[in-house]
Amino acid sequence: MRIVIIGATGHVGGYLVPRLVEAGHDVVAISRGRREPYREDPAWERVERLAVNRDAEDADGVFGRRVADLGADVVIDMVCFTEESARQLLDAIRGTGARLLMCGTIWVHGTTTAVPALEHEDRDAWGDYGVGKKAIEDLVLAEAGRPDGVGAQVLHPGHISGPGWGVITPAGNLDPEVWRRLATGEPVLLPGQGLETLHHVHADDVAQAFQLAAERPDADGRAFHVVSARALTLRGYAEAAAAWWGREAVLEHADLDAVVAAYGGHGDATREHVARSHSMSIDAAREHLGYAPRHTSLDAAREAVAWLAAQEGSGVPPLP
Known part of the structure; x- marks a missing residue:
């Protein structure tokens, strides 16, 4: 597959990009600048790298189209923080055949009632970060539920x-x-x-989950916790x-x-x-993605x- 990663040189991307390249995928890495990845790996030599100021291009309304024009089978968005940014991306890739994997956070849950918490429980996010990420998740999963919508999954890491x-x-x-x-x-x-x-969760286990999600379109329309056992x-x-x-x-x-x-x-x-x-359950990720934290x-x-x-x-x- 051709996979575009937005925010590719961050903590998770340092593990995710080599995983995808070694699995035979064609990877396009988008990052804000030319900062080197957290982890050196020869796989980066086989990656197309683009330096893009997302905030500026979102403000101009052109970032989503830039991504859509890359012809991706899967778009992995590691750095979306506003509902409007997510909406622009969804509008641009709708109808292209691309699927979207969005990085969320376990902070979409507020104070939990029972532990380990399941994905649908205690959805009372509080604080700007958790509330913003929950709004993005709601938008993305609603899109995935439409007959003509973008196939999508949302993965919620713990403390990376x-x-x-x-x-x-x-x-x-x-x-x-x-x-x-x-x-x-x-x-x-x-x-x-x-x-x-x-x-907590190791960055490589988050990368594992995103690779599995990219390769499992049958799990679209779902959200998954991605944490240690x-x-x-x-x-x-x-x-x-x-x-x-x-x-x-x-x-x-x-x-x-x-x-x-x-x-x-x-x-x-x-x-x-x-x-x-x-304290979050990973039962759903185990069942639907085959996730197994190392x-x-x-x-x-x-x-x-x-x-x-x-x-x-x-x-x-x-x-x-």
């Missing part, structure tokens, strides 16, 4: 993790000081009793992470407001993650922390 960028810590934020404290046996502050949850409690995550350095976690607890205040500039992220406490949440986080520790000035001690 892996080497090359920061990873959500047991405190629900990106503060590298959390890792340093776990590594050195200093106290780490967690909310409540640390039983709130985070659901199991979520982590904050406390369990902290204890396991401290053990990477041969330590026992020293944990302190307080109510959420106090923890948010203690983390300063990182506190808002703590509140956003902890208040949701996502990495646990801890595997994905450990790879990311090992990379972070190797960066000069990170302050995070190397992992043994």
